[in-house]
Amino acid sequence: MASKFSLEVVTPDEIFYKDDVEMVIFRTTEGDRAVLKNHIPFVSGLKKGKLRIKLDGNFKEASILEGFVNVQKEKTVILTQSAEWK
Numbered sequence: 198m199a200s201k202f203s204l205e206v207v208t209p210d211e212i213f214y215k216d217d218v219e220m221v222i223f224r225t226t227e228g229d230r231a232v233l234k235n236h237i238p239f240v241s242g243l244k245k246g247k248l249r250i251k252l253d254g255n256f257k258e259a260s261i262l263e264g265f266v267n268v269q270k271e272k273t274v275i276l277t278q279s280a281e282w283k
Contacts, residue, residue, distance in 0.1 A: 202234040203272040204250065206261070206280055213280040214259070220251035221273060223266060235270045243277060258283045 201217040222231045224246035243264040250257045264277030 199251075199254075200234040202232075202270075204275070205272070206248065206259075206275045206277065208277055208280055213277075214250070216252065218250050218252050219254075220249075221275075222247075222249040222251075223261070223275065225266065230266075232268055232273055236268050236273075238269050240265065240267050243275065248275070248280065 199219040201219055204214065204216060204218045204221055205212060206214040220231060220233050222229060224244045226242040226244055230241070243261065243266055245262050246260070248259045248261045250259070259280050259282050261275070261280045262278040264275060267274045
């Protein structure tokens, strides 16, 4: 079983997603990034694109607009203008 970390996806209107996940993949202003537990901390701008969330071995996909991401070893927070499930 893969190690999990906390993921929060927040829009101006709601907490779109909040759960412990195995991996998250998103597009930053510098390219696509995949994050696992204990990733090196960083903050980056986000570009419009896919948000892929891996939980229990399966991926769930959403579309997000621009925003920011804050990655810490145990928690990742994505702040985006809008998010919706595919």
